Amino acid sequence: MNFNLKEAIEVLERTPQSLSYFLTGLSEGWLRCNEGDETWNAIEVVEHLIEGEKNNWIQRLELILSDGSNKTFPPYDRFAHLNNEINVPLEEKLQEFSILRAQNISKLKKLVTPEQHLELLGTHPVFGSVKLREVISTWVAHDLTHIAQIIRVMAKRYGTDVGPWIEYLSILKK
């Protein structure tokens, strides 16, 4: 096991600001490109990250730590953000993500005492029994997955432009 709460929070607290710095001011060509039908562009990924802050991670942790007997996570719609208001500028979305994330990290620190809570169990509707520390680890890995997705989508925009160098750039072939 590599997980520890302090290191997990290091990543969680860096994601919004790193994405803000990287994405703010980019041309529409970078922000709107995707990998084809049914795939997300950078803006849609940010919206999905916001959705997770609103309706997923902290709710699951709170449920595991609650006194209730039923600890089955309610269904989570991974595509809910695709119905969002689309006219909000990206800068405002990034700002919203930053604020929600800061609030959730603050809640996380208050909720979880590592020595007591990491092995507590909840029930995932598909996976069955999962540990609190697995939820937090997944929160971190989910951030990293979606940062990598944004970067990959942007790189692939230059898949043809790099000419023969595509041989050396495996990201463009994924």
Next chain:
Amino acid sequence: MNFNLKEAIEVLERTPQSLSYFLTGLSEGWLRCNEGDETWNAIEVVEHLIEGEKNNWIQRLELILSDGSNKTFPPYDRFAHLNNEINVPLEEKLQEFSILRAQNISKLKKLVTPEQHLELLGTHPVFGSVKLREVISTWVAHDLTHIAQIIRVMAKRYGTDVGPWIEYLSILKK
């Protein structure tokens, strides 16, 4: 073709600061993890990006734009950074990368007039004839490849920790 110089520079100028924000202050566990023997950790990737600023991208563009008749790129050692001084703190390396990148973007803007230069040719020792715009496109895609690499390496550190969620996180299986 998606390449245009202004948009390419948008990415090139964001990479150092984004990496600085993301990596500065991370625990050694995040900074030193890799994908096994002969693979790079985040610090080694930053060193590799520095090497490219010193000895690759601008030199190739200058050669293409030079008056000489031989425009064959000199060999470039992609592993040169692995012999570097290892006791320099990461913050100093990130600072060096930022300074070199800013200088090189400044040179790029002075060197290249898009209307005149994008189709000019150089000779790659393996690929043969390559266009100036392909060199710049590759510089951008190379940044994105290595940002994605850092993110992927870090994500895989939690490959076991996420428990059953590995099914949903394809980055962990790469």
